[in-house]
Amino acid sequence: MPKLLLTFLRRVGTSLIVLFGVSILIFGIARIMPGDPARIALGPNATQQQVEALREARHLNDPIHEQYFYFVRELLHGDLGVSLYTKRPVTTDVAQFLPSSLELVFASGLLMVVLGIPLGLLTARYQGRWPDHAGRLMSVIAVCTPAFVWGVILQLLFAYFVPIFPIEGQLSSAMKPPPTVTGFLTVDSILAGNMPTLANALYHLVLPALALALAAIGQTARLTRSSMIEIYRKPYVEMSRAYGFSERKIATRYAFRPALIPTLTVLGLDFAALLANAFLVERVFGWPGLSRYGVEVILRKDLDAIVGTVLIIAALFLICNLIVDLLVSIINPRIRLAEKRAGS
Amino acid sequence: MAEESVLTISDLSLTFGKGRAASQVLNSISLHVKRGEKVALVGESGSGKSVTARLAMGLLQSNKTTISGHIDVAGLDATQGGAAIAAARGRRVTMIFQDPTSALNPVFRVGRIFREVQRTGDESLTPAEMDRRSAEALKAVSIPDPARCLQSYPFQLSGGMNQRVLIAMALINDPSLLIADEPGTALDVTVQAQTLALMHDLTQRKGTAVLFISHNLGVVREFADRVYVIYRGRIVEHATTAQLFSDPRHPYTRALLQAVPKIVKTGLPELPETSPSFLDPLIVHPGCGEPGTVPA
Numbered sequence: 001m002p003k004l005l006l007t008f009l010r011r012v013g014t015s016l017i018v019l020f021g022v023s024i025l026i027f028g029i030a031r032i033m034p035g036d037p038a039r040i041a042l043g044p045n046a047t048q049q050q051v052e053a054l055r056e057a058r059h060l061n062d063p064i065h066e067q068y069f070y071f072v073r074e075l076l077h078g079d080l081g082v083s084l085y086t087k088r089p090v091t092t093d094v095a096q097f098l099p100s101s102l103e104l105v106f107a108s109g110l111l112m113v114v115l116g117i118p119l120g121l122l123t124a125r126y127q128g129r130w131p132d133h134a135g136r137l138m139s140v141i142a143v144c145t146p147a148f149v150w151g152v153i154l155q156l157l158f159a160y161f162v163p164i165f166p167i168e169g170q171l172s173s174a175m176k177p178p179p180t181v182t183g184f185l186t187v188d189s190i191l192a193g194n195m196p197t198l199a200n201a202l203y204h205l206v207l208p209a210l211a212l213a214l215a216a217i218g219q220t221a222r223l224t225r226s227s228m229i230e231i232y233r234k235p236y237v238e239m240s241r242a243y244g245f246s247e248r249k250i251a252t253r254y255a256f257r258p259a260l261i262p263t264l265t266v267l268g269l270d271f272a273a274l275l276a277n278a279f280l281v282e283r284v285f286g287w288p289g290l291s292r293y294g295v296e297v298i299l300r301k302d303l304d305a306i307v308g309t310v311l312i313i314a315a316l317f318l319i320c321n322l323i324v325d326l327l328v329s330i331i332n333p334r335i336r337l338a339e340k341r342a343g344s
Numbered sequence: 345m346a347e348e349s350v351l352t353i354s355d356l357s358l359t360f361g362k363g364r365a366a367s368q369v370l371n372s373i374s375l376h377v378k379r380g381e382k383v384a385l386v387g388e389s390g391s392g393k394s395v396t397a398r399l400a401m402g403l404l405q406s407n408k409t410t411i412s413g414h415i416d417v418a419g420l421d422a423t424q425g426g427a428a429i430a431a432a433r434g435r436r437v438t439m440i441f442q443d444p445t446s447a448l449n450p451v452f453r454v455g456r457i458f459r460e461v462q463r464t465g466d467e468s469l470t471p472a473e474m475d476r477r478s479a480e481a482l483k484a485v486s487i488p489d490p491a492r493c494l495q496s497y498p499f500q501l502s503g504g505m506n507q508r509v510l511i512a513m514a515l516i517n518d519p520s521l522l523i524a525d526e527p528g529t530a531l532d533v534t535v536q537a538q539t540l541a542l543m544h545d546l547t548q549r550k551g552t553a554v555l556f557i558s559h560n561l562g563v564v565r566e567f568a569d570r571v572y573v574i575y576r577g578r579i580v581e582h583a584t585t586a587q588l589f590s591d592p593r594h595p596y597t598r599a600l601l602q603a604v605p606k607i608v609k610t611g612l613p614e615l616p617e618t619s620p621s622f623l624d625p626l627i628v629h630p631g632c633g634e635p636g637t638v639p640a
Contacts, residue, residue, distance in 0.1 A: 235442075235443065238441075239449075242441075243439075243461045243464060244430070244434020244461075244465075245464065249460075254452070254460075257449075331451065332451060333451060333453075
């Protein structure tokens with residue numbers, strides 16, 4: 001296994017280089033944007049001296065490469081700077097808001113996989129018949145409608161006309177949140193052994209997660225379908241039939257495994273994209289997540305907070321890709337064996 | 345007579361599509377394979393050989409096909425496909441394909457595919473028993489290191505090895521009929537000859553009947569007891585192998601035989617690609633009639 005580990009470390013290395021590039025880019029872009037962050041932070045009533053003092057304190061008058069140097073020096077100490085908007089360290093803000101976002105994204109990702117893949121398998125299996133047509137129509141509608149529109153539609157249908165689910169928020173106001181351990185409401189509820197809170201948190205999670213997931217479910221179903229149909233034409237599937245493998249086994253294993261290889265790569269990107277799409281869904285559902293925080297700080301030109309948020313999201317993207325690559329090399333023996341050879 | 349046949353196709357016609365887009369692929373063909381017999385179905389590309397094989401396996405029947413006539417495989421009615429023939433696949437009737445490497449799933453180890461094949465035959469076998477039987481089957485097709493072969497992925501093995509693996513898989517559940525659809529055409533000639541000889545010996549020993557589909561008359565001559573010649577979805581001549589090669593009677597058969605390259609002569613004779621005489625009625629040689637019909 002050390003060879004696989006070596007490949008993994010190599011991928012981590014390249015990911016770090018990418019992250020370094022992203023940091024330069026976003027650092028530059030944040031400073032090129034028009035507007036004076038010190039002025040915005042202090043408000044219209046502040047004097048010029050106050051603004052100047054803040055600019056000096058935040059090194060905003062120094063050349064950009066020196067500013068970047070300060071930034072990297074702080075980053076190496078695990079410090080992402082201080083937000084001018086919340087007046088708190090960016091790391092504290094991220095630690096507070098990120099778990100809510102991840103909770104939403106994980107729930108959506110789960111829906112994407114457990115609903116999207118079976119729908120794809122079903123439509124591929126009954127290609128050209130009515131389950132296929134119905135499934136494809138649903139997929140197209142799901143893909144074509146933006147997540148925030150789904151959010152509003154779901155709110156209207158299931159929280160307003162038929163009030164089954166809460167219209168917004170993360171927890172009912174009557175509920176006391178569990179003590180913060182991980183920041184994930186569901187996980188913390190389980191850790192606290194508080195089942196009513198867990199049920200309440202999951203109950204609040206349903207609509208936003210579904211709104212965020214619908215497009216991804218449609219996309220996954222379409223991807224799985226086309227990949228399966230391609231594999232169904234392969235001689236080895238005909239061989240499976242000729243040797244008496246059941247259609248069910250072919251659909252769920254013998255055609256599914258090879259079909260999953262191309263699907264998984266795109267699935268990883270789709271999953272990471274959920275984080276970006278969460279911006280609008282979090283707004284619609286009043287979800288206190290990182291995406292909402294990101295929008296606030298961008299509008300306020302809160303330099304440290306912008307760079308911090310973007311870096312965290314970029315890092316999550318890279319981690320996602322890394323995991324997907326590992327999974328692909330596990331299910332695709334050709335890659336796994338090629339890596340072994342390359343490593344030796 | 346009917347019990348003796350493992351495959352009986354009578355008066356089978358097949359049409360793809362419907363209405364004006366319909367195209368008739370098989371035109372009232374009849375053939376049979378007796379228990380333990382080796383029968384070849386010979387014809388050029390597009391003559392309907394592979395289609396016949398897939399119909400017999402119940403693999404082609406769908407809402408796009410119109411079928412009339414009758415197919416009986418090992419006592420089962422396979423005419424319209426369906427569950428009965430599906431349950432018999434892999435146990436009573438199996439198939440070998442043109443390109444062995446693409447017929448094996450690339451993301452599973454050979455041993456794993458072997459287990460699945462055996463599971464369709466006998467659910468009660470334990471994995472260890474199955475692996476032991478797989479290794480034995482591989483030894484029977486002269487694979488030197490069966491344990492290692494079972495641990496390999498198909499793309500790690502040569503084409504010839506994969507062909508041996510497929511032969512071993514096809515015969516592991518002791519089917520009564522093996523349909524070989526141009527086996528090993530994708531392999532080079534020497535490897536093809538080796539694996540065919542192997543298949544022949546093994547089916548001979550196990551008493552498996554073979555429907556051998558080929559366009560290669562040299563191969564047919566070596567391995568078949570009886571030959572059907574098919575042209576444009578019709579059977580045009582039916583004879584024992586000896587009769588056919590010593591006394592080809594149908595104009596199409598003669599043309600087919602002449603098209604075999606010979607070492608002594610230079611070049612191929614000028615042959616018409618098609619000729620009205622190729623559509624002459626079926627010629628049945630003495631002693632070769634279909635079961636249940638009066639011999640010609």
